[in-house]
Amino acid sequence: MQEMMLHPTHPEPATRGRFLIDDGMPVALVATGLDTSFRYWRGEAGARFVFSVAPISVVRPAVNAVVVLAAVSAGGSREAVWIGRADDPEFALARAAAIAAGATEAHVHVTQTPAGAHRIVRDLKAAVPVTPIRVSFN
Numbered sequence: 001m002q003e004m005m006l007h008p009t010h011p012e013p014a015t016r017g018r019f020l021i022d023d024g025m026p027v028a029l030v031a032t033g034l035d036t037s038f039r040y041w042r043g044e045a046g047a048r049f050v051f052s053v054a055p056i057s058v059v060r061p062a063v064n065a066v067v068v069l070a071a072v073s074a075g076g077s078r079e080a081v082w083i084g085r086a087d088d089p090e091f092a093l094a095r096a097a098a099i100a101a102g103a104t105e106a107h108v109h110v111t112q113t114p115a116g117a118h119r120i121v122r123d124l125k126a127a128v129p130v131t132p133i134r135v136s137f138n
Contacts, residue, residue: 039078039107041068043123051107056099059106062086066120068107069098078105083124085117 042048049066056069065086070078081103082094095106111117 039070041080041107041109041124042127043120044126045123047123049109049120049124051109054106054108056095056103056106059086059095059108061091062108062110064111064114064117066109066111066117066124067091068124069095069103070105070107071098071101071103072105078107080124080128083128084121085114 037053039051039053040048041051051066051068059067063086067082067084067086068078068080069082071081072078081098081101084091084094086108088094109120111120
């Protein structure tokens with residue numbers, strides 16, 4: 001299997017193991033100093049979406065906003081801890097759990113319609129390889 005380079009400073013594939021990894025920063029913004037304020041995430045269909053980056057503690061519920069709660073790796077890539085909509089009833093609980101799991105950033109992409117937000121969430125979640133686990137409750 002050939003590994004393709006997705007971003008000059010981000011040589012790993014968009015998925016690693018069971019987790020969705022960000023697709024790098026907008027290179028065109030490097031000269032402006034705004035490159036760290038935005039990240040790309042790539043869905044299963046191949047579309048790349050640009051997200052604004054904020055501290056996880058400041059993001060509040062919002063209509064039509066797709067949110068990726070992310071942990072920052074030692075190498076600087078972002079690993080999705082939770083993917084969903086900011087107006088989802090489970091968002092507050094997910095944010096608290098993500099913080100407990102080490103997430104420090106909220107990546108936000110606002111769409112025009114609820115259907116658009118739902119489509120992007122579904123596409124991003126589909127990009128995460130799922131490994132079934134067997135749990136025994138004996």
